[in-house]
Amino acid sequence: MAEPKKSDETVDATPNVTEIVQQDASTTSEVEAILDTRVDRGEPILQVRNLVKHFPLTSGILVKKQVGAVKAVDGISFDLYQGETLGIVGESGCGKSTVAKLLMTLEKATAGEVFYKGQDITKLSGRALKAVRRNIQMVFQDPYTSLNPRMTVGDIIGEPFDIHPEVAPKGDRRRKVQELLDVVGLNPEYINRYPHQFSGGQRQRIGIARGLALNPEIIICDEPVSALDVSVQAQVINLMDKLQGEFNLSYIFIAHDLSIVRHISDRVGVMYLGKMAEIGTDEQIYEHPTHPYTQALLSAVPVPDPEAREHRERIILSGDIPSPANPPSGCRFRTRCWKVQDRCSTEVPLLAIPERFQGLDSPVAHESACHFAEEKDVVGAA
C-alpha cells in the first residue's frame, strides 16, 4: 500500500493520511498487516497531528465539576522519519513527558492523531494496540523506578516475550535475554540478579534492553540520561547511538540538556508550554535559531571557551513559565519575550516557515512559531 508522501507542510499531509486510515483498519488482522509494511529510510514512520492533552481540573466532593484544564500538550504536530533521531527539548513542565506518554498511548489523547505507518494509534485498543506496542517502545527517565525491584533482570528483559509469545519461542527466551544483555554491554551472566545490585547506568542499560526485546522500530526515550552521572550519560548515549545503527531504530529523544540533544539528534523540536516553538535540523536550531525562546535557551548553554564567553550575549528571561491551566492568549511565550507587540496577544503564531524566509535556501528557513522570527547569533561562535 502507498505510504503518505513525505511532506514538509504538515497541513497538506493530514487529509492524505486520513484517507488511508479510512480505507484500512476495519479488522485487527488488517491493522497487523499494515504494521508489517516496511518504511524506507527517510519516509515518515510516525506523524503527529494536532495532538492535545488536557488534564481536567475538578472541584466538589460528591459531584465533580470540571472547572478548567491543565493544557499539558496543546496542539503539537511533527513527523518522525525512519532511522532518524528527533530531539524534543524544553524546560520542566512544558509537556515533553506527556508527549511521550501520548505517543505510547499510556495516556489517552484529548484530541489529535498519531499516525504510525498511516494508522491512527490513538483510536486503537485491544489486540491492535498490543500489536502496535510491539513496534513502539519506551525507555524511561528514572532507572530506579522503571525496573520492578522484585523481578530478576532475566524476568524484566524476558517479560516482553511473555506478553508477546509470538516473538520468541519459549525455549529460546533465556538465550535471547542473554543476547540482549550482551548487546547493551552487560555481562550475560547477570541474568539472575536484581535491579538494586546494579548502578544507575547499568540499570538504564537494562531498561534499554527491555525496550529492544521486541525489536521495535521506534523507541521513545523520555529523558533517558538525566538521572545519570555525566560520565555515564556519555556511555549510555553512545550505546543508544550504536544501537540505532545496528537495529535501524528511530528515536524520539526527550531531554532538557541541549548539548546531549544536539549530540544525538538529527532534528530538534523546541517545546514551550504545551506547544512546539521551533523545529528543524540540529544545525538549523543550534546555529540559526529564529524563535526568541530557542535563542534564550541556547544563550544559557555554558561555553567552555572563556574568550568566546566574553563576547556572547546572555539572554535573561524574566518571570516564570505561566501556568498551563491558564496559558497566555495568542503567543504562549509573549509574557517573557522581549520582542512582544500587540499582535502577539491576539494572534496565535503558527508553526511554519516564516514568510520572509520562505523559498530561501538557507538554514534560517525552518519552521518557527513566531510572528517576528529572525536570526540572532546567541552562541557567540561567529
Added chain:
Amino acid sequence: MPEPYDDGAIAGTGAGGAMDLATSEATTLEQQPSAASGGRAPGGPLGTGPSEKPRSLWSDAWRDLRRNPVFIISGLVILFLVVISLWPSLIADGNPLQCDLAKAQEGSQPGHPFGYNGQGCDVYTRTVYGARTSVTVGVCTTVGVALFGSFVGGLAGFFGGGWDALLSRVTDIFFGIPVVLGGLVFLSVVTSATVWPVIGFMILLGWPQIARIARGSVITAKQNDYVQAARALGASNSRMLLRHIAPNAVAPVIVVATIALGTYIALEATLSYLGVGLKPPTVSWGIDISAASQYIRNAPHMLLWPAGALAITVLAFIMLGDAVRDALDPKLR
C-alpha cells in the same frame, strides 16, 4: 550482532559449569570496564555463580527462608501447633471434657503437670485440645480477612475513580461497626456451636482494616514507572496486578495480617467471655482464659498455661510474618 552466549545458557553441570565460569570472567573483563560501581563479581557474596537455573522471586525467598533461624523456629512452633490441632491425642491421652469437681483448682501433680481448672478438668489436656480451636479461628480468620480485604482494597486502588469511591465507602461502613456490640447482635442469633459463625463474623469486621492497607499500597505501587513500562509492553491488567503490583504491595498486608492473627484469637476469647462466641463444650484457650481470669490470685496456673500457649502461638505467627516479609524484599538480601 555479537555472538550469542550459547555456552553460558541454561543449567550446565560439571565441566560445563567450569567452562561457563571462565567465559563469564572473560566477558566481565572485556565488556565491563564500568561495572565496578555496580554489580559484584560473579560468585560473589550472593553465590550467583554462572550456569544456575533461572530464579524467581519466590524461589529466592524460599531459599532465603530456609536459612533464617527466625523462620525455622517459628515454623517449627506452627508446625507443632498444626499437628496437635489435627491429632491432639498424640501428646495428651486424657479427655478434656472429663472433669472431677473434687479436684477443682488443684495445682500440678504427677500425671497432671498443669493442674486442674475450676471445673476440675485437666488443664494440660484442655490446653492441648484448645489449640485446635484457637489455631483454626486465628488462621481461618486471617486468611479470610487477608484474601477478601486485599481483593477489595486492591481493586479499589488499581481501578480508582468511581470503583474506588464505591468500595471505599463500603469499607468505611463495615469499619464503623463496633466489634463488641456487633458481636452481641450478630452472634446472639446464631445457634450453631461450631467455630464457623465466629470466624465469619470476625472476617466480616476484620476485612476493612486490610482493605485500607491494600488499597494504599496498591496505589503506591501502581504509580511506579515499571507498571507503566509493563503497560507500554502491552501487558494486561491482570498481569500488571499479579506480576508487578501485588508483589510490591503485599508486604504491609502480610505484616498487618500476621499481627492481627493474634488479635483474632484474643477477640475470640472476648466474644466467648461475653457468651456469644464459642460455647462450652467447645474447648478453647479463650474460654479457659476468661473462666480462669477470676481466680488469678488463688489458682494462677489455670490462667497462665492457656495464656502462655496463646502468647507463644501469636508470637510464632508474628515472627513468621516478619521473616516472610524480609524474604520477599530483595533489597534486604
